Amino acid sequence: MNRRRFAGWVVGLAGLAAGLLAPAAQAANAWMVGPEGTPMALAAAVAQAADGDTIELTPGEYRGTLVLAQRRLTLRGKGKVVVNGGSKAGEARALWTVRGGEVLIEGIEFRGARSTDGSGAGVRHEGGKLTLRQTQFFDNEHGLLATNDMQAELRIENSVFGQAPKVEGGLHHLLNIGRIGKLSITGSRFQQGFEGHLIRSRARETVLAYNFINDGVRGGASYEIEIAAGGLATVIGNIIGQGVNGQNPVLLAYGTEGRAWERNELYVAHNTFVHYGWLPAWFMRVFDDRIGPDTKVFAVNNLLVGPGVFWLAAPGEFSGNRPVSRGMLQDIWTNGFELPPGSMWRGSGIDPSRVNGQDLRPQAEFEWPVGTRAITPPSTWTPGAFQR
Numbered sequence: 001m002n003r004r005r006f007a008g009w010v011v012g013l014a015g016l017a018a019g020l021l022a023p024a025a026q027a028a029n030a031w032m033v034g035p036e037g038t039p040m041a042l043a044a045a046v047a048q049a050a051d052g053d054t055i056e057l058t059p060g061e062y063r064g065t066l067v068l069a070q071r072r073l074t075l076r077g078k079g080k081v082v083v084n085g086g087s088k089a090g091e092a093r094a095l096w097t098v099r100g101g102e103v104l105i106e107g108i109e110f111r112g113a114r115s116t117d118g119s120g121a122g123v124r125h126e127g128g129k130l131t132l133r134q135t136q137f138f139d140n141e142h143g144l145l146a147t148n149d150m151q152a153e154l155r156i157e158n159s160v161f162g163q164a165p166k167v168e169g170g171l172h173h174l175l176n177i178g179r180i181g182k183l184s185i186t187g188s189r190f191q192q193g194f195e196g197h198l199i200r201s202r203a204r205e206t207v208l209a210y211n212f213i214n215d216g217v218r219g220g221a222s223y224e225i226e227i228a229a230g231g232l233a234t235v236i237g238n239i240i241g242q243g244v245n246g247q248n249p250v251l252l253a254y255g256t257e258g259r260a261w262e263r264n265e266l267y268v269a270h271n272t273f274v275h276y277g278w279l280p281a282w283f284m285r286v287f288d289d290r291i292g293p294d295t296k297v298f299a300v301n302n303l304l305v306g307p308g309v310f311w312l313a314a315p316g317e318f319s320g321n322r323p324v325s326r327g328m329l330q331d332i333w334t335n336g337f338e339l340p341p342g343s344m345w346r347g348s349g350i351d352p353s354r355v356n357g358q359d360l361r362p363q364a365e366f367e368w369p370v371g372t373r374a375i376t377p378p379s380t381w382t383p384g385a386f387q388r
């Protein structure tokens with residue numbers, strides 16, 4: 001027999017034997033839980049689940065708090081699932097707390113979080129990687145609060161944050177993010193703030209892409225977006241709206257708390273800023289007296305709706321940004337924020353593919369009520385969040 005062929009058979013048989021003797025990889029399990037503990041209680045499933053498992057919550061209202069410490073789990077709502085704090089203050093600072101690990105929360109609503117110290121959160125993120133997908137946060141002192149952890153990452157997809165408690169002096173933010181590594185939000189909706197901000201981020205890197213961050217005509221939030229500690233921030237393809245009852249004339253604020261990171265660059269492209277009031281607003285303001293005059297700011301192809309200033313409120317490079325009145329949009333009162341056919345500004349934007357070495361071409365658009373839809377790059381770019 002050919003020695004090479006014989007040697008090949010020996011190696012093949014040895015590999016087969018090793019494969020048969022090796023322990024099989026454990027398959028991930030799915031656990032089913034219910035609000036009344038049937039077929040299983042949520043806390044019991046979390047205690048028994050192994051990393052990589054999925055816990056499915058059947059429809060209903062879930063009470064009590066939950067802590068996920070250093071876990072790698074998926075928690076998914078099946079049908080209408082509400083985690084309800086009942087709007088009653090307690091010692092717990094969150095309905096659910098994610099402490100390290102890697103967690104996906106999907107299809108679950110968090111409502112009525114209150115704490116005796118006024119910082120009750122629907123979800124509290126204390127490190128690790130957390131993804132929220134198709135979640136909802138209503139009537140919480142903070143929808144989600146993330147504590148300082150420079151390695152932490154938070155991703156929010158196709159979710160809704162709204163109905164801040166109307167407590168004067170409460171400063172309840174829909175999203176309150178500490179100094180984490182990265183915050184990314186896509187296809188989500190933020191609305192109905194009161195005195196606090198819709199989004200506050202202190203992350204090293206903040207990416208806000210294709211969202212509806214609009215407090216409405218009568219909204220009473222402060223900043224719609226506050227990128228408080230600087231860092232690398234990309235704000236692209238969003239509808240950003242401030243109501244007549246807004247507590248602060250600034251829609252997008254950068255560097256309000258000074259400099260926390262070495263790299264401080266702000267890229268603002270293809271957003272539609274909307275100011276519903278009659279007095280001028282600051283569509284964007286960079287606090288260069290706090291964060292430093294060397295901060296790099298690039299703003300291209302934004303649509304500025306209503307009275308306000310844009311270029312004067314932030315030093316940097318600006319191009320392709322266009323001012324319009326509310327009546328120049330398709331129909332602002334039915335969420336028609338795009339420029340209509342025949343508008344003088346259609347196709348008037350610059351090529352956003354090379355802005356300080358960054359490609360700021362939109363890849364998608366916000367799709368009501370949540371989500372995004374992909375777009376084909378046009379031959380010429382139209383300012384604002386929509387190319388349609």
